[in-house]
Amino acid sequence: MKDIAIVLENKPGALAALGETLGKENINIEGLSGALCEAEDIVHILVEEAGKAYNILERAGFTIKDQREVLVIEIKNIVTKPGSGGSIFRKLAQEEINIDLIYLAENNRLIIGVDDLKKARTLL
Numbered sequence: 013m014k015d016i017a018i019v020l021e022n023k024p025g026a027l028a029a030l031g032e033t034l035g036k037e038n039i040n041i042e043g044l045s046g047a048l049c050e051a052e053d054i055v056h057i058l059v060e061e062a063g064k065a066y067n068i069l070e071r072a073g074f075t076i077k078d079q080r081e082v083l084v085i086e087i088k089n090i091v092t093k094p095g096s097g098g099s100i101f102r103k104l105a106q107e108e109i110n111i112d113l114i115y116l117a118e119n120n121r122l123i124i125g126v127d128d129l130k131k132a133r134t135l136l
Contacts, residue, residue, distance in 0.1 A: 013042065014062035015082045015113065015125060019075040020046075020053045030055065033072045039065045043117025058082070058117050082113065083124040083132055097122075103135050 020026040027046070034041060034057075043058030054077060059065045066079055085100065104111060104124075109132050113125025126132045 013058060013060055013082070013084050015043075015056050015058055015078075015080055015123065016062060016066060016069070016076060017078040018055050018057065018069060019077050020055050022048070022053045026053070027055065030057075030069070030074065033068060033074070034059075034065060037064070037068050039068065042119075043115060043121065043123050045113075045115035045123075052077075056113065056115065058084075058123055080125065081129055083122075083126065083129070083136065084117070085122045085124065085136060087116070087120045087122045100136065104132055107131060107135060109135075 018030065020030065031041065039059055039061055041057045041059060044055065046053065046055040048054075057065070062079060066076060070076060087097075101111065104126065107128075110127045111124055112127060113123070115123050117123050124132075
């Protein structure tokens, strides 16, 4: 599972075009987050077939800013047990692993982008 960061125009229909482009090729968006960053609209999507999605989007004229592996954590316990999320974030912080991306995805999954994925995986 990978996160792909895509630059979108800030106009009606831009996000629809992204979804339709992937949908036509049977690529499911498992998670989605978006924000205005440094005068660009950046949308992060979580997909299983990242290579295929990347190529499809690039051919369709979308600007890909980044693609990377992320931590995918089941959040069942985070939702039902207060402090669970904080303890995950504390474990990462104690090992000086920086979180630079976070969003919720379908099926109760927390998506976390970190600066040291290999080390973070050993902790969680």
